Amino acid sequence: xxxxxxxxxxxxxxxxxxxxxxxxxxxxxxxxxxxxxxxxxxxxxxxxxxxxxxxxxxxxxxxxxxxxxxxxxxxxxxxxxxxxxxxxxxxxxxxxxxxxxxxxxxxxxxxxxxxxxxxxxxxxxxxxxxxxxxxxxxxxxxxxxxxxxxxxxxxxxxxxxxxxxxxxxxxxxxxxxxxxxxxxxxxxxxxxxxxxxxxxxxxxxxxxxxxxxxxxxxxxxxxxxxxxxxxxxxxxxxxxxxxxxxxxxxxxxxxxxxxxxxxxxxxxxxxxxxxxxxxxxxxxxxxxxxxxxxxxxxxxxxxxxxxxxxxxxxxxxxxxxxxxxxxxxxxxxxxxxxxxxxxxxxxxxxxxxxxxxxxxxxxxxxxxxxxxxxxxxxxxxxxxxxxxxxxxxxxxxxxxxxxxxxxxxxxxxxxxxxxx
Numbered sequence: 330x331x332x333x334x335x336x337x338x339x340x341x342x343x344x345x346x347x348x349x350x351x352x353x354x355x356x357x358x359x360x361x362x363x364x365x366x367x368x369x370x371x372x373x374x375x376x377x378x379x380x381x382x383x384x385x386x387x388x389x390x391x392x393x394x395x396x397x398x399x400x401x402x403x404x405x406x407x408x409x410x411x412x413x414x415x416x417x418x419x420x421x422x423x424x425x426x427x428x429x430x431x432x433x434x435x436x437x438x439x440x441x442x443x444x445x446x447x448x449x450x451x452x453x454x455x456x457x458x459x460x461x462x463x464x465x466x467x468x469x470x471x472x473x474x475x476x477x478x479x480x481x482x483x484x485x486x487x488x489x490x491x492x493x494x495x496x497x498x499x500x501x502x503x504x505x506x507x508x509x510x511x512x513x514x515x516x517x518x519x520x521x522x523x524x525x526x527x528x529x530x531x532x533x534x535x536x537x538x539x540x541x542x543x544x545x546x547x548x549x550x551x552x553x554x555x556x557x558x559x560x561x562x563x564x565x566x567x568x569x570x571x572x573x574x575x576x577x578x579x580x581x582x583x584x585x586x587x588x589x590x591x592x593x594x595x596x597x598x599x600x601x602x603x604x605x606x607x608x609x610x611x612x613x614x615x616x617x618x619x620x621x622x623x624x625x626x627x628x629x630x631x632x633x634x635x636x637x638x639x640x641x642x643x644x645x646x647x648x649x650x651x652x653x654x655x656x657x658x659x660x661x662x663x664x665x666x667x668x669x670x671x672x673x674x675x676x677x678x679x680x681x682x683x684x685x686x687x688x689x690x691x692x693x694x695x696x697x698x699x700x701x702x703x704x705x706x707x708x709x710x711x712x713x714x715x716x717x718x719x720x721x722x723x724x725x726x727x728x729x730x731x732x733x734x735x736x737x738x739x740x741x742x743x744x745x746x747x748x749x
Contacts (some may be wrong), residue, residue, distance in 0.1 A: 331470070331472075333468065333469055333470045334367070334470050334471070337363055337366060337367050337470060338363075338367070340359075340363050341360055341363035341364060341367070344356045344357075344359040344360040344363060345360050348360060366468070366470075367470070369466075370465075370466035370467070370468055370470040370471050371466075371470070371471050373465075373466040373467070373471075374464075374465045374466045374470075374471035374472070374473050375471075375473075376410075377412060377464045377465060377466070377473060378462065378464060378473055378474075378475055379408070380406060380407040380408035380410075381404065381405070381406060381407070381412070381415075381462065382404070382405040382407055383402075383403070383404055383405075383417075383460065383462060383477055384401075384402075384403040384405070385400060385401070385402055385403075385428075385457065385458065385460060385477075385479075385480075386400070386401050386403075387399065387400045387401070387457060387481060387483065390457075390481050390482065390483055390484060391483075391484045391486065391641075392449055392483065392484075392485055392486065393449070393485065393486040393487075393488065393489065394449050394450065394451065394452055394485060394486065394487060394488040394591055395448070395449065395488055395591045396448075396449055397446055397447070397448060397449075398423075398446065398447050398448075398449050398483065399444055399445070399446050400428060400444070400445045400446075400457065401442060401443075401444055401445075402417060402428055402430070402442060402443055402444075402445060402460075403440060403441070403442040404417070404432065404435060404440070404441045404442070405439075405440045406435050406436065406437055406438065406439050406440070407438070408437060408438075409437040409438065410437055411434060411435060411436045411437055412432075412434075412435040412464060413433070413434060413464075413467055414431065414432070414433050414434075414464060414465075415431070415432045415433075415435055415462065415463070415464045416429075416430075416431050416432075416461075416462070416463040416464065416474075417429060417430045417431075417432070417460065417461075417462060418460065418461040418462075418463065419445070419460055420458065420459050420460065420461060420476075421455060421456060421457055421458055421459075421460075421479065422455050422456065423447065423455040423457070423483060424447075424450055424451050425447045425448065425450065426445070426447055427445045427446065427447055428445040428460070430443060448591070449485050449591075450591050451485065452485045452486065452487045452488075452599075452602065452647075452648045453484075453485055453648060453649065454482050454483070454484050454485070454648065454649060455482060455483045455485065456479040456481075456482045456483075457479045457480070457481045457482060457483055458477065458478055458479020458480065458481075459476050459477060459478045459479050460476070460477045460479070461474055461475070461476050461477070462474060462475050462477065484645060484648060485648060486606065486644040486645070486647070486648050487599075487602045487603050487605075487606045487644065487647050487648055488591060488593065488603045488606070489603065489606045489607045489610055490603070490607045490739045490740040490743070491607075491740055492607060492608070492611045492740060492743045492744055493740070493744040494744050494745075495608065495611055495743055495744065496674075496701050496729040497612070497615060497617070497674075498674050498699040498701075521548075521549050522535050522538050522546045522547065522548055522549065523546065523547060523549055524544065524545070524546060524547075525539075525544070525545035525546060525547050526547075529547050533547040533548050534546070534547050534548075535547060535548050556670050556671075556672040556673040556674065557617070557618045557619070557620060557633035557669065557670055557673045557674070558612045558617045558618065558619045558620070558633065558673065558674045558675075558676065559619075559620045559621075559622060559633065559665075559669060559673060559674070559675045559676065560605050560608060560609060560619065560620070560621050560622070560643075560676045560678065561622045561623070561658060561661060561662060561665075561675065561676065561677050561678065562601055562602070562605045562621070562622070562623040562647075562650070562678050563601065563657075563658040563661075563677070563678060563679035563680065563681055564598075564601075564623050564624055564625035564650060564651075564652040564653075564654040565624070565652070565654050565655065565656060565657050565658065565681075566652060566653045566654060566655070567655075567657075568597075568657075568679065568680050568681040568682075568683075568707070568712075569596070569597050569598055569652050569680060569712075570596070570597055570680065570707050570710040570711050570712025570713075571594070571595055571596030571597065571598065571710055571711065572595040572596070572710065572711050572735075573595075574594045574595060574596075593739075595710060595711075595735050595736075596710060597652075597680035597705045597707060597710050597712070598651075598652040600705055600710075600733060600735075600739075601652070601678050601679075601680065601703075601705060602647050602650060603739060604678050604703055604705075604733065604739065604743065605621070605623075605643075605647055605678055606643070606644055606647050607739065607743065608676055608678075608703075608743070609621065609640060609643045609644070610640055613635065613636070613637075613639060613640050616635065617635070617674075618633040618634055618635050618639075619633055619634070619635075619639060619643065620632050620633035620634070621643050621646060621647070622661060622662075622665055623646070623647075623650055623654075623661075624654040624655075624656040624661050625650045625651050625652050625653060625654045626650075626651045626653045626654065628656075629646050629650065630665070631643055631646060657681075657683075657685065658677065658679050658681060658685075658686065658689070659685045659686065659688065659689040662675070662677075662689050662692075662693070663689070663692075666692075666693070666696055666698070669696075669698060671696070671697040671698070672697060672698070672699065673698055673699070674698075674699045674700075674701065675693055675698050675699065675700045675701070676700075676701045676702075676703065677689075677690070677700060677701070677702045677703065678703040678705070679702075679703070679704065679705065680704075680705035680706075680707045680710070680712065680716075681707075681719075682707055682712075682713050682714070682715030682716055682718075682719055683719075684719070684722070686702070686719060686723075687719060687722040687723055687726070690702060690723060690726055690728065691726060694726065694728070699728075700728050701728065701729045701730065702723050702728065702729075702730040702731070703730070703731050703733065703743075704716050704719060704720055704723075704730060704731065704732050704733065705733050706732060706733065706734040706735070709734040709735040709736075710735050716732065717732075720732050731743055
């Protein structure tokens with residue numbers, strides 16, 4: 330029983346006592362008024378949520394940090410009776426979500442809707458809900474509410490930057506022969522023909538074979554002999570460091586300008602994830618086959634492939650990665666190096682200051698691989714010093730590397746730097 334109900338019942342009791350004590354009709358009339366008010370409010374609230382239909386929809390369920398996310402909230406009053414007020418509480422865990430509203434005087438057979446926008450500032454997956462609808466009687470004596478579970482989730486990809494120039498070592502022919510692996514991508518290596526299936530692009534139809542056989546035939550392709558690109562992200566919790574994150578404004582006041590550059594949280598985790606996502610997109614744009622290896626809260630291995638679908642798989646894996654792993658980067662590489670084609674490019678992204686990083690780089694060179702190292706300066710993130718000494722050791726090996734510090738312009742830092 331809330332405060333309003335207690336007040337009405339107390340006034341009812343006082344009116345009855347006064348009426349019995351004085352015999353005045355006014356007090357009896359007041360008693361009837363309080364009774365009608367109490368039960369009338371209860372009756373109104375009991376039916377206030379009936380006939381309401383709530384729809385929550387989003388334009389997309391995948392977006393990127395820095396973009397504007399839009400949701401449409403719609404309330405339909407399906408019966409004839411109006412709703413004096415209606416509160417919509419958005420309980421989504423999406424940072425800065427602005428879906429909560431108060432609607433007044435929703436008439437019978439009326440539909441009310443609004444758009445909620447938020448600037449995405451954090452990667453990950455966020456459920457779009459639950460949503461609580463609250464209403465009641467005119468005096469608020471009997472508030473009622475119902476919780477509508479969320480149906481969809483929003484996947485927020487990490488922030489990516491454009492890279493003007495980054496080392497792109499040429500691939501080698503493994504054993505002097507092309508890779509005998511079929512691919513859905515169009516490459517210079519035609520492998521044969523097969524029958525046409527619904528959904529095959531028209532530019533893959535081989536018209537001469539189709540004319541000879543009397544049915545549509547399409548060309549099949551093999552992978553280019555260009556060697557793969559492997560991106561290794563050091564997700565060991567031991568080597569990560571960070572500063573407390575300052576609050577970021579997620580208000581979408583300039584929603585027509587999207588995406589915008591959102592300051593990365595001052596942590597090696599977020600910088601490493603953003604670097605990995607940017608490099609994956611850059612290599613895929615160059616037509617390389619890119620794979621990902623990361624050992625965070627669980628082991629993530631994505632075999633090298635080309636195309637936009639591969640980028641989506643890598644971004645989804647990076648969006649969900651939490652750098653709480655126990656496996657060091659050198660151990661992860663040693664377990665996966667036997668699966669790499671000779672001549673492949675191996676990109677190492679690590680905030681480690683241990684000498685084992687230089688040892689594993691030399692190990693990759695001896696195996697006929699082409700390493701590139703991205704060093705995150707742990708000291709600038711509040712961690713241990715020693716990144717500069719490690720960079721000098723790697724420089725002596727004659728391989729390309731990049732050194733990235735906190736608050737650095739990632740685009741410039743990845744585009745410029747030492748390369749052999």
